[in-house]
Amino acid sequence: MRYLEEVATLELDVTRCNGCGMCMRVCPHAVFRLENRRAVVADRGACMECGACARNCEPEAIRVRAGVGCAAGVLTGLLRGTGPTCDCSGKSACC
Amino acid sequence: MARGDLSWTDGTLDTEAGSVPRARTRLDLRDRLGAVKARWGIGRMDYSVSPGLYAVGSPGAPSPVLVSANYKLSFDGLRGVLSGRDAWILVLDTHGINVWCAAGKGTFGTDEIVRRVRGAALDRVVHDRVLVVPQLGAPGVSAHLVRQRCGFRVVYGPVRVEDLPAFLDAGMTAGPEMRQVRFCLRDRAVLIPVELVMGAKYALLPAAAILLLGGLGSDGYSLARVRATGLPGAGLILGSFLCAAILGPTLLPWLPGRAFAIKGAALGLALVGVWAILGWPGMSAPVSWLHVAAWTLIVTAMNSFVVMNFTGASTYTSLSGVLREMRFAVPAQISGAVVGIGLWLTGLFVRGGGGT
Numbered sequence: 001m002r003y004l005e006e007v008a009t010l011e012l013d014v015t016r017c018n019g020c021g022m023c024m025r026v027c028p029h030a031v032f033r034l035e036n037r038r039a040v041v042a043d044r045g046a047c048m049e050c051g052a053c054a055r056n057c058e059p060e061a062i063r064v065r066a067g068v069g070c071a072a073g074v075l076t077g078l079l080r081g082t083g084p085t086c087d088c089s090g091k092s093a094c095c
Numbered sequence: 096m097a098r099g100d101l102s103w104t105d106g107t108l109d110t111e112a113g114s115v116p117r118a119r120t121r122l123d124l125r126d127r128l129g130a131v132k133a134r135w136g137i138g139r140m141d142y143s144v145s146p147g148l149y150a151v152g153s154p155g156a157p158s159p160v161l162v163s164a165n166y167k168l169s170f171d172g173l174r175g176v177l178s179g180r181d182a183w184i185l186v187l188d189t190h191g192i193n194v195w196c197a198a199g200k201g202t203f204g205t206d207e208i209v210r211r212v213r214g215a216a217l218d219r220v221v222h223d224r225v226l227v228v229p230q231l232g233a234p235g236v237s238a239h240l241v242r243q244r245c246g247f248r249v250v251y252g253p254v255r256v257e258d259l260p261a262f263l264d265a266g267m268t269a270g271p272e273m274r275q276v277r278f279c280l281r282d283r284a285v286l287i288p289v290e291l292v293m294g295a296k297y298a299l300l301p302a303a304a305i306l307l308l309g310g311l312g313s314d315g316y317s318l319a320r321v322r323a324t325g326l327p328g329a330g331l332i333l334g335s336f337l338c339a340a341i342l343g344p345t346l347l348p349w350l351p352g353r354a355f356a357i358k359g360a361a362l363g364l365a366l367v368g369v370w371a372i373l374g375w376p377g378m379s380a381p382v383s384w385l386h387v388a389a390w391t392l393i394v395t396a397m398n399s400f401v402v403m404n405f406t407g408a409s410t411y412t413s414l415s416g417v418l419r420e421m422r423f424a425v426p427a428q429i430s431g432a433v434v435g436i437g438l439w440l441t442g443l444f445v446r447g448g449g450g451t
Contacts, residue, residue, distance in 0.1 A: 001278055004353050004416035025251050025269075026233035028276040029411065049413040050199065052233035066234065067414030068199050070407025071355070071421055074414075084414060086199065086407065 005045035009065040010053075012041050016061035023053035023062060103171075108150040112216035117150040118170075120178035126171050133168050134285060136292035142167045143191035148215040149174075152181035156222040159263060161252070162208065162232065164189040164197050172256045180260070183221065185211055198235030205237050209245045218246065227252045227259075227267065230274060276410040283344040286408045290340045294401055298336030301397075302329040305439075313444045324443070327377035335394045338366055339401035347405070355412070356424030359402025363395035370394075385442035392435030396428045403428075 010031070019037035024030075032053065033042035039061070041047075051066025073086040103126060104116045133142045143165045151174055160183040163173045170186060187207045189197035197203035208226065211217075218224065228236055230251045238249035253262045253273035262269050309325020310316045343350075343362055350358035367390065375382050378390075403424055406412040 001348050001411055002353065003412050004419055007415040007419050008413055009415055022238065025274065026230060028231065028254060028274065030271065030275055046411070047413060048411050049415060050234045052198075052230075055235070055237050056233055056239070058239040065414065066199075068196075068407065069409070069412030069414050069417040071403045071417050072407050074417055074421055075425075084418070086196065 002045060003048070003069075008044055008047035008049055009063075010041060010044060010047045010049070011063040012039060013061045013063075014038050014040070016059045018059050018061075020058065022056045022058070026052040026056050028052070103174075104149075108153070110150075111219040112148075115148050115150045115183075115220075117152075118174045118184065120151060120174050120176075120180075122171055122175050126167075130168055130171065135288045139289070140191055144170050144186055146186045146188035146211060148211075148217070148220070149184040149186060150182075151177045151184060152179070154181040154183050156220070158182050158221065159223075159267075160185055160217065160221055160226050161259070162187065162226050162228045164192065164194045164203055164232075166191050166193045166197075169193050173259070176256055176259050180263070183217075185215060185217065185226070187211055194229045195231040195234075198232045201235050203232050204235035205240045205244070208236060208241050208247075208249075212245045212247055224248060225250055225267075227263075229256070230254050230269075231276070278347075278410045280345070282410070283347060286405075287341055287344055290344065290401075290405065290408065291337070294336065294340050294404065297397075297401065298333055302332040305329050305332055308440065309443070311440070311443050323379060327379075328439075331377055331390060331394070332397070335363070335366065335397050336401060338362070339398040343398070343402035343405055344408075347402075347409075350402075354403075354416075354420035354424065355406050355409075356399045356403040356420050356428070359399035360395050362402060363398030364391070366398065367391045367394055383442050383445075385438050385445060389435045389437075389439035389442060392431045392438070396431030396435065399424060399431075400428045 017038045019034065019039070021034055023032045023039050024034065028050065029046040029048060031041060031043050031047045032039050048069055049064050049066055051064055054062040054064050054066065067084055068086045070086050074084045077084040101116055103119055105119050106117050107114045108117050129142060133139045144167050146165050158181045161173060162185045163170050165186050165188055173184060187203055189202045192200065192202065194203055224247045226247050226249050228249050228251055231254055233251055236249060241247055241249050250267050252259055253269045254276050258273045262273060306321065306325040306329040309328050310318060310321040312320055339359060339362060343359060346362065347358065351361050352358050378386060403420070406417050
């Protein structure tokens with residue numbers, strides 16, 4: 001199953017990459033591949049912007065606006081006047 | 096530390112850093128009933144275990160340390176695959192939220208890992224200073240920062256807990272298939288109950304409104320019409336919601352389009368098609384075409400909205416994508432619902448209150 005292509009905010013600065021392969025290990029959608037000991041974005045359209053790669057990239061070669069792709073969270077954020085959120089202050093329905 | 100319900104333990108284990116409860120690896124009826132309740136959203140936010148260190152089997156200094164969340168469904172999933180093994184389980188305080196969602200919020204994160212490693216004096220319990228963290232915890236955890244701050248090396252385990260034994264047996268290595276999330280029929284089906292429970296508010300309120308408004312007509316308000324028009328109308332709203340919440344997740348890969356709002360709208364139109372083929376049950380004769388148009392808009396808008404909200408439960412939607420689809424979908428859904436209800440009300444007066 002694939003979602004909207006060409007929307008992900010993922011950016012990889014190959015010049016900073018040290019080829020450790022951590023992004024490949026943490027990505028749940030096989031977005032990265034190693035080529036000549038450097039990471040490349042092999043499948044940008046599959047990126048769900050979870051942010052695991054950027055958080056685990058020691059040389060800080062990866063940037064992405066991490067968030068949760070949740071329409072209810074976006075609506076909650078709009079109603080509360082905050083950004084998109086899946087945080088719930090109460091004990092009610094929450095993911 | 097007070098640990099609450101420990102019915103799923105069978106004693107304690109003495110370690111260099113004190114006594115540690117030992118978790119059983121066989122889930123009993125109580126655990127399974129608890130899982131069913133949580134899936135239906137009953138007490139889901141309180142279905143937790145106390146954070147801290149636990150033992151499985153008879154672990155010692157060389158045994159692996161497996162990190163988990165304190166949502167009991169997550170913890171049970173983990174201990175359930177460890178039968179016959181010796182391991183430590185380090186439970187983080189994620190406020191009773193599962194690993195992936197908690198990682199997105201940051202509660203399953205670097206700070207909490209470092210705090211729990213120190214709190215459990217883990218460096219006195221194990222030799223290897225390795226933590227096996229579920230891969231889906233990675234959005235909240237910086238492996239290199241954990242190492243810098245407490246000296247423990249993070250090894251990311253597989254996405255699915257059932258792959259964990261194979262991962263451990265393979266010397267803590269995971270093949271590509273262990274690293275990818277899926278969203279197969281079974282994964283989607285288990286989410287349906289909570290979709291029904293959490294989405295019910297979107298259906299019950301409009302259904303109640305339709306029920307009451309159904310009494311309106313050019314000759315004033317009539318209770319007979321509430322029964323003849325309002326009641327079937329409320330039924331249509333509830334039926335439409337049930338279809339969206341059950342068929343949406345079930346048929347997700349086969350519904351046309353990428354955007355969930357489009358998939359939902361397609362499902363809504365298909366439902367109207369089926370309704371037409373069945374001869375518009377619930378609609379009083381002669382069929383009001385104003386009301387056919389009204390219900391087509393309402394059912395389509397509602398299905399679009401309910402399926403769009405399933406993005407949060409899916410495993411592959413991005414925030415950018417959701418924002419993109421909502422930019423066109425939400426105005427369309429609101430317009431559809433408003434115009435639909437307008438047409439439906441007009442129909443009540445035009446026909447003197449006839450029709451659903």
